[in-house]
Amino acid sequence: MVKVKNVKEIENMVVNSPFDVRRIFSVTAHVQHGKTTMVDYLIKRAGLIRESDAGALRVTNSEEDEIKRGITIFNSIALLNYQYQGKEYIFQINDTPGHISFTGEVSRALRGSDGAILLVDALEGVMTQTETNIRLSVGTELCKPILYINKADRLISELRIQAKEFYQRIDRIVKNINQIIEQVQPKGKDWTVSFTANSVAVGSGKDGWGFNMSVLKAKNIKPDLVFEKYAAGDVLWLRKNLALDDVILQMVIEHLPNPLEAAAYRIPAKWPGDIESELGKSLLRVDRNGQLFGMITKISIDQKSFRPTVTGRVFSGTLKPGDSLFLMGRKERVKIKRLGVMELDDLMDLPEVPAGNLFACFGFICPAGESFVSGDLTDEQALDVTPFEQIKYVAEPVVSQSLKPKNPQDIGKLADVVSKWVMADNTATFKKDKDSGEYILSGIDPLQIEILMFRITKQVDVIQSDPIIVYREKPTIKSREYHTKSSNGHNRILMYLEPLDDQTVGLLAEGRVTIEQKEKDRAKVLRDEAGWDPKESRNIWDIYEQNMFVNGTHGLQRLERIKSYCCAAFREWVENGPLAKEPVTGMKVTFTDATIHEDTAHTGYNEIAGMTVAGLSLCFLTAKPKLFEPIQRVEIKTPTGTEGSIIGILSAHRGSVLNMIPDESSGGVLVIIQGKVPAAETLKIADEFRSATQGKAFFSYQFFGFEPVPDNQKAIMDIRKRKKLPQEMPSAATFERFIYARK
Numbered sequence: 119m120v121k122v123k124n125v126k127e128i129e130n131m132v133v134n135s136p137f138d139v140r141r142i143f144s145v146t147a148h149v150q151h152g153k154t155t156m157v158d159y160l161i162k163r164a165g166l167i168r169e170s171d172a173g174a175l176r177v178t179n180s181e182e183d184e185i186k187r188g189i190t191i192f193n194s195i196a197l198l199n200y201q202y203q204g205k206e207y208i209f210q211i212n213d214t215p216g217h218i219s220f221t222g223e224v225s226r227a228l229r230g231s232d233g234a235i236l237l238v239d240a241l242e243g244v245m246t247q248t249e250t251n252i253r254l255s256v257g258t259e260l261c262k263p264i265l266y267i268n269k270a271d272r273l274i275s276e277l278r279i280q281a282k283e284f285y286q287r288i289d290r291i292v293k294n295i296n297q298i299i300e301q302v303q304p305k306g307k308d309w310t311v312s313f314t315a316n317s318v319a320v321g322s323g324k325d326g327w328g329f330n331m332s333v334l335k336a337k338n339i340k341p342d343l344v345f346e347k348y349a350a351g352d353v354l355w356l357r358k359n360l361a362l363d364d365v366i367l368q369m370v371i372e373h374l375p376n377p378l379e380a381a382a383y384r385i386p387a388k389w390p391g392d393i394e395s396e397l398g399k400s401l402l403r404v405d406r407n408g409q410l411f412g413m414i415t416k417i418s419i420d421q422k423s424f425r426p427t428v429t430g431r432v433f434s435g436t437l438k439p440g441d442s443l444f445l446m447g448r449k450e451r452v453k454i455k456r457l458g459v460m461e462l463d464d465l466m467d468l469p470e471v472p473a474g475n476l477f478a479c480f481g482f483i484c485p486a487g488e489s490f491v492s493g494d495l496t497d498e499q500a501l502d503v504t505p506f507e508q509i510k511y512v513a514e515p516v517v518s519q520s521l522k523p524k525n526p527q528d529i530g531k532l533a534d535v536v537s538k539w540v541m542a543d544n545t546a547t548f549k550k551d552k553d554s555g556e557y558i559l560s561g562i563d564p565l566q567i568e569i570l571m572f573r574i575t576k577q578v579d580v581i582q583s584d585p586i587i588v589y590r591e592k593p594t595i596k597s598r599e600y601h602t603k604s605s606n607g608h609n610r611i612l613m614y615l616e617p618l619d620d621q622t623v624g625l626l627a628e629g630r631v632t633i634e635q636k637e638k639d640r641a642k643v644l645r646d647e648a649g650w651d652p653k654e655s656r657n658i659w660d661i662y663e664q665n666m667f668v669n670g671t672h673g674l675q676r677l678e679r680i681k682s683y684c685c686a687a688f689r690e691w692v693e694n695g696p697l698a699k700e701p702v703t704g705m706k707v708t709f710t711d712a713t714i715h716e717d718t719a720h721t722g723y724n725e726i727a728g729m730t731v732a733g734l735s736l737c738f739l740t741a742k743p744k745l746f747e748p749i750q751r752v753e754i755k756t757p758t759g760t761e762g763s764i765i766g767i768l769s770a771h772r773g774s775v776l777n778m779i780p781d782e783s784s785g786g787v788l789v790i791i792q793g794k795v796p797a798a799e800t801l802k803i804a805d806e807f808r809s810a811t812q813g814k815a816f817f818s819y820q821f822f823g824f825e826p827v828p829d830n831q832k833a834i835m836d837i838r839k840r841k842k843l844p845q846e847m848p849s850a851a852t853f854e855r856f857i858y859a860r861k
Contacts (some may be wrong), residue, residue, distance in 0.1 A: 139377025149216035233374030257302025390503030410435030442493025455481035591695035593741030732856035
């Protein structure tokens with residue numbers, strides 16, 4: 119039964135519906151597996167589009183380039199209501215992107231969700247991004263899953279396989295999905311999916327039908343009837359009698375948790391604060407009358423007005439129009455001018471949004487991932503609240519592009535425009551190159567950069583370079599200790615550096631250790647999980663790009679006066695390492711002594727920054743530094759018999775094979791080749807795979823990590839040449855004038 123709600127009825131449901139009829143979930147899949155087509159049927163069920171448009175309109179892909187490319191780029195949120203067994207349910211659905219370039223949107227959507235629909239193409243089976251999304255949804259964000267196997271019509275119409283083989287292939291896909299779920303599901307939970315539990319459905323988004331065991335039993339239909347209807351060309355019968363939206367919404371209601379159920383295990387995992395505190399109890403109760411606490415999970419910018427819309431979730435308390443919020447990461451107060459919930463690309467105004475709901479508002483912009491509390495709290499009270507754990511991203515910016523405005527007077531405008539888009543997708547970064555005056559935009563891959571540039575150039579005319587690969591500079595051993603002085607000779611600092619241990623690097627990469635944390639919380643994680651000395655862990659001055667700057671001194675005077683200068687110099691130096699002005703990573707710097715002149719006239723920024731940068735550079739160049747390049751993990755599903763060609767292409771691009779296994783879901787028709795290849799070699803490699811297999815190979819990739827370049831000196835000199843840097847290897851001699859020598 120479909121009921122189209124007016125605004126007042128929807129308002130009442132958002133504000134007053136009990137938890138047991140609420141569901142907040144995301145739909146995730148590999149690119150082109152059919153998420154948006156399937157979501158069309160859920161939108162149709164809400165009465166928002168005509169039945170004849172479902173499966174073809176792809177209503178959640180509303181942006182110009184989404185429509186042109188036929189892929190989802192930004193997460194879209196849909197609100198729908200559904201009557202089921204005498205109850206009226208309200209759902210908030212995230213239709214997320216499937217391409218690795220936009221996996222940050224998936225991570226952010228999942229943080230605001232309680233459950234996930236995992237969607238898999240019946241023909242292609244489990245792909246790289248499928249596995250990534252399972253690990254993100256089930257493992258990282260603790261979103262309980264259900265499974266929908268889409269494009270079953272392709273097995274019947276294109277491959278023309280018989281019923282027995284059809285179900286064998288489906289069973290193999292379920293088995294592969296469950297193997298991954300079992301690896302990452304929370305302890306004590308069994309979140310595997312199965313036909314017998316009615317948490318798996320099979321169907322066709324294109325043709326609009328789907329079923330699980332419960333639906334077949336209720337309608338007294340045998341599954342082989344699907345084959346008969348295709349043979350007879352009667353797809354409309356399937357759409358009418360096995361409606362796709364029926365089975366999906368039934369599984370959502372029966373298997374995905376409501377906000378109160380999910381809070382019991384998600385809050386302790388995602389919020390590192392004291393669960394026994396008043397706020398902790400309020401979060402577990404999803405208490406609308408409790409202390410206001412939530413998270414910003416999405417920033418969208420209108421393509422015509424360029425006005426930002428902030429979307430997030432209220433985990434405790436109630437939001438109202440006009441409320442002031444304290445953003446915990448930025449330590450900034452902002453005000454909500456307009457409040458409501460997102461309905462596709464429109465904001466529906468509401469008088470309040472209580473805990474257990476997604477919300478949307480106008481009035482400010484901030485980076486996605488910000489925790490917030492009530493702006494009525496004092497600074498001291500607000501900073502005493504523990505923020506949510508940072509959202510974890512599975513990729514790093516490894517491709518960059520320089521840009522500058524065609525009109526030099528637009529340099530400030532360009533900075534403002536780019537900063538807004540990087541807030542919206544903070545898997546990308548940008549900075550200003552002091553030497554060239556250009557801005558450097560960095561992202562996951564060329565496609566992400568291309569999409570961002572498409573939006574930036576709508577507001578500013580720019581000159582842009584071709585995309586280039588971003589390397590990393592890393593120390594490999596502990597450095598010598600250097601004592602450097604400021605140019606006026608009145609200030610000194612003694613320091614050394616060393617590679618960070620793997621455990622600490624992992625905590626930084628996961629966002630579990632940050633400079634924004636409370637000192638005691640950060641120290642506890644480092645002590646318990648990375649074996650840090652308790653005193654050292656409480657004396658961290660800065661954390662930046664997986665590097666740490668540690669105060670190893672005791673009882674020195676006037677140290678706080680230079681802290682901000684030292685940290686600013688540290689960050690600037692990290693962004694432009696000594697080898698080739700590539701970012702430095704994986705390093706711990708410790709200063710063990712310092713002398714600060716008593717007269718502030720002699721402790722300005724230039725003096726303090728100069729000796730800090732000199733010390734960092736001298737130490738780094740004696741730590742056997744190397745250049746590291748980004749590596750992509752690639753997976754190629756290719757017809758059996760073409761393995762030799764694929765391996766040859768990988769080898770020609772400095773790649774290697776990690777594993778080669780039969781693709782069980784294809785019944786032995788395909789073989790899966792898993793390998794790794796430098797990111798610099800992947801720009802055209804997909805075309806070569808397709809050419810070698812007459813277009814029959816499926817190719818996907820994801821970020822694997824950084825590895826040393828084979829020829830360190832040549833790679834450094836090549837980059838220095840490209841950047842127009844002096845054509846000589848950097849050495850300590852450049853900074854010797856800063857070395858302090860005791861008389």
